[in-house]
Amino acid sequence: MNHTLVSTWEFGGPLAGLSPAVAWTLLALAALLGVAFAWFSYRHTPRVLTRSRRVFLITLRTIFLVTLLLCLANPVRVARSTFQPETHRRLAVVVDRSDSMTAPDNRRRSRLDDALRTWRPLIPAAQAAFSETCFYSFATDLQPAASLEAALARTAATGETHLYQALASLLNAPRGERPDALVVLTDGLDTTGETAAAFTQHALAAGTPVWFVAGANRLRSAPFVRVRELRAPATALRASEFTLDGTFEAFSREARVEKFSLWRGAARIAGGELPLNAGYNVIPWSTPIATGEPGDLELVLRFGDTADAPAAARSATRVVARNTIRVLFYQGALDWGFRYLIDALKTDPSFELTSMLNPALNVTLSRGSRAGGAIGRLPANVRGLEAYDFVVLAHVFPAQLDDAQQQALLEFTRAGGGVLFTSPDPEALPQFDGHPLGELLPVVFTTTDHRAEDDDIPTTDADGQPLSPRKIQLLMVERAARRARQSLDNTAGSAKHTLTPFMLTAAGRASPVFAKAGAADADDRLAPRFVDYATVSLAKPGAEVLAVHPTALDPETRQPRILLATQTFGRGRTALLTTDGLWRWKLSQPSAQREVETFWQQLMLWLGQGREHGVRFVNAPAQVPVNDTVTVRLSGLAPILRPEIRAIAPDGRTTVIIAQATSDPESPWEFSWKPALPGAWELNVSAAGAPPVRIFPFATSQPTGELAQVPPALDTLRALAATTGGTLLTTEPPSAWRAAKDAPTTLLGERRQPRWDVWPVLLTAFCAYALELILRRRWKLL
Incomplete structure (x- = not known):
């Protein structure tokens, strides 16, 4: 806040209520009249006076009249101490530089030109309301700019609009770097498929109002619906399942539905209806696909219900015969379930198991499921994890893994691997908050998820010296082992520790994890039973x-x-x-029953089957404009292994494309492709030691993506602005800017000093009057 000391004057009598400047002016005029009256009084006297005596008497009377006027005006010197809230507020002006904003209409005017015509007259009001203005531009990414002109000059990477991602990155900045308000010049289109819900949550959490300046021109599109992207894995394991992800793009003049269907050969395997709102629509969609036997699995997405409906997109997945899933099992603390889980995987040839125990346990595994089946330390880089399909972290504390190991698991999962956390410890799981591995957990923790324990782990010894990380790990392991022994003793000696069955959700009943082989009833599912569990009740969005x-x-x-x-x-x-590890459930069953093993095996198969092997398309466009150059990136290849690429046109002609090496280790190869003919194309990529993969993009002569000429999303922008406390700006600055400029001032204290009843003024008036009377008598003027 800003503390200030302000001094002013107040007057009484006939001058009360007037401003200090006016009151002093009137008082000065009255003093001049007093001087004139004094001069007129001594202009003619009964006796002749010398010039010096006359001037002296005029001066004395003038002094008396002025002091008398001063007393009648009652001036008071007022000193006020005030404070005003800190007015340093930062405004971020964000400019949409995507192709949809810069494409000109028949008048050669773009939507950005229209938005600037609205914004430029509002700049003085914004500068008055905010003490600092910073500038950004975005299309595929957000970039800072030194000025508005620099933001407008951006030309690179404008083929997509990542509106919500760009704004969310600003709102997620630390408090000192986060702007206090946003002004966004955009047409409201986001071509990533993201919804406005996540952005709204970021804005509300940050408390940042957003004002939009919409741009529009005469570009209009005919109604359309098409598949922007259809993503399927390049390879998949036999007898497994993968998820087919698609994104639909549409423009409709009215609310309606569009039917679609997914075909595998002559069999319709999925379908549904797309709910289209009036305006621009981006709709994500996904469905599970069963792979079946080895071979090529081709899928065709059609708009319509019948097999002769026009094809909108195609995908191809190579189903491979490899039926071994490679598992890395890491046990953080010993518990009774370790043995039974390991045995469940070792008895199934579908798994190739590598297991290890936390080094702090000082325990050595006697055997593995294969040669070299035990390792000493969890890998600290992604390259060390690439030999596995998924990782099991059993009863692990975050302190047992360093940042490099946690980051490696994060990148391993992001690249397609799987991670399974198992822990009944109510304290271990909440500790992952704030660690990299916390991002992998599908749950969030509330205050009731943290249970207080009498035996908290100490961090210092008896002398107050900090314990080493290894010592803290050992204490954690000892506590976990102690709980396991207590749980076993309680189970053996008390009937109150009964087995509790899982209650399956709708998603669980449909999942292959709980399938029961040979069940006559489709609703007959596996029902695992447990005793110990960690208290978690809130799942992450998605x-x-x-x-x-x-x-x-x-x-x-x-x-x-x-x-x-x-x-x-x-x-x-x-x-x-x-x-817990469900070991009590195993002990409660007859030795010949295999339900526990079946559950673990099905859970591991479901987690491990999604990892792709071989060549992968990092970006696989479903539709591409004719004569538009598209850069396709490839992963799953060594940088020294150049792939062979062939583009097969709709008329059957084949073109060989040369791949170029990149500096990105995640996608070491890329190639550029420019379709010359409209229709269905095939891009075939093969490399030594890897099965060939294919995608089937459609080349169209109609504008797509940024150049689809869909109208601005004015209703969306208006709703988003209202939700965050902003508005859709027009010609007048919003009232919030004026309120920010006129911040209230609070009075801390006031000191009043009257200037008329002080002794120098009164003494001066008395002396002047008395001296004038004495001199008049002495000079015989009375």
Whole structure:
């Protein structure tokens, strides 16, 4: 806040209520009249006076009259101490430089030109309301700019509009770097498929109002619906399942539905209806696909219900015969479930198991499932994890893994791997908050998820010296082992520790994880049973809960406690099991029964089957404009292994394309392709030691993406602005800017000093009057 000391004057009598300048002016005029009256009084006297005596008497009377006027005016010197809230506010002006904003119409005017015509007259009001203005431009990414002209001069990477991602990156900045308000010049189009919900949450959490300046011109598109992207893995394992992801793009003049269907040869395997709103629509869609036997799996997406409906997009996946899933099993603390889980995987030839124990346990594994089946340390880089399809972290504390190991697991999952967390410890899981591995957990933790323990882990010794990380790990392991022994003793000696069955959600009943072989009833599913569990009740947005506790509820949210949840992370998948290792369930069953093993094997198969091997398309466009150059990136290849690429045109002609090396280790090769003919193309990529992969983009002569000429999303912008506390700007500055400029001032204190009843003024008036009377008598003027 700003503290200020302000001094002013106040007057009484006939001058009360007037401003100090006016009051002093009137007082000065009255003093001049007093001087004139004094001069007139001594212009003619009964006796002749010398000039000096006359001037002296005029001066004395003038002094008396002025002091008398001063007393009648009652001037008071007022000193006020005030404070005003800090007015340093930062405005970010964000300019959309995507192709849809810069494409000219028949008058050679773009939407950006229209937005600037609205914004430029508002710049003085913005400068008055905000003490600092910074500038950014965005299209595919957000870039800072030194000025508005510099933001307008951006020309690179404008083929897509990442509106919500760009604004969210500003709102997620640290408090000192985050702007206090946003002004966004845009047409409201976002070509990434993201919705406005996530951006709205960021804006509300940051408390940042957003004002939009919409741009429009005469470009208009005919209604259309098409597939922007259809993503399928290049390879998949036999007898497994993968997710086919698609993104639909449409423009409609009215609300309606569009039917579509997915075909595998002559068999319709999926379909549905797209709900189209009036205006521009970007709709994501996904469906599970069963792979079946080895071979080429081609899928065709059609707009319509019949097999002769026009094809909109195609995909191809090579189903490979490799039926071994490579598992890395890391046990952070010993518990009784370790043995049974390991045995469940070792008895199934589908798994190639590599296991290790936390080094702090000082325990050596006697055997593995294969030669070299035990390692000493969890890899600290992605390259060390590439030999596995997924990783199991059993009863792990975040302190047991350093930042490099956690970051390696993060990148491993983002690239397509899987991670399974298992822990019944109510303290271990919440500790992942703030660590890299916390991003992989499909749940968030509330205050009721943290249980206080009497035996908290100390961080210092008896002398107050900090314990080493290894010592803290050992204490954690000892506590976990102690709990496991207590749990076993309680189970053996008390009947109250009964087995509790999982309650499956709708997603769990449909999942292959709980399928029961040979069940006559489709609703007959596996029902794992447990005793110990960690209290978690809130799933992350986008996560899928497969099983919950049948009776336990969170006291705050009133939601059932989560037992098994999954989420997609990048191209990979993660899962969390909050129960014990289900070993009591195994002990309660006859020795010949295999339900526990079946559950573990099906869970691991489901987690590990999504990892792709061989060549992969990093970006696979479903539709491309004719004569437009597209850069396609490839991954899954060594930088020294140049792939062979062939483009097959709709008329059957084949063109060989030369791949170029890149500096990106995640996608070491790329190639440029420019379709010359409209229709269905095939891009075939092959490399030594890897099966060939294909995509089937459609080349169209109609504008797509940024150049689709869809109208501005004015209703969306207006709703977003209202939600965040802003408006859609027109010709007048918003009232919030004027309020910010006129911040209220609070009075801290006031000191008043009257200037008329002080003794120098009164003494001066008395002396002047008395001296004048004495001199008049002495000079015989009375």
